Amino acid sequence: xxxxxxxxxxxxxxxxxxxxxxxxxxxxxxxxxxxxxxxxxxxxxxxxxxxxxxxxxxxxxxxxxxxxxxxxxxxxxxxxxxxxxxxxxxxxxxx
Numbered sequence: 001x002x003x004x005x006x007x008x009x010x011x012x013x014x015x016x017x018x019x020x021x022x023x024x025x026x027x028x029x030x031x032x033x034x035x036x037x038x039x040x041x042x043x044x045x046x047x048x049x050x051x052x053x054x055x056x057x058x059x060x061x062x063x064x065x066x067x068x069x070x071x072x073x074x075x076x077x078x079x080x081x082x083x084x085x086x087x088x089x090x091x092x093x094x095x
Contacts, residue, residue, distance in 0.1 A: 004037040 009017065010030040020034055021027050028034065045053065068076060077093075084091045 003039065004035065006033055006035045008033055 008030075009028040009032045012020070012028075012034065017028060071079075081091070081093050084093075
């Protein structure tokens with residue numbers, strides 16, 4: 001069974017386009033594409049599970065932070081900028 005669909009706004013039937021525009025709260029541009037995905041949401045983790053995950057994340061980030069103690073902040077910023085540019089080539093850090 002199909003779980004998602006992608007449509008060009010210009011090819012949408014008028015009633016569908018109008019419904020989507022009402023849902024989005026704005027007009028669609030003909031050059032835009034509309035993606036629709038249907039999925040079964042899962043139950044949220046229990047408060048106990050959330051607390052355990054938060055502890056694990058704090059422990060994980062503490063390990064990473066410990067490795068950066070002797071790295072100057074400017075070098076850390078350069079590393080982050082390089083990582084962002086690798087996935088977003090047009091990225092320019094704010095000055």
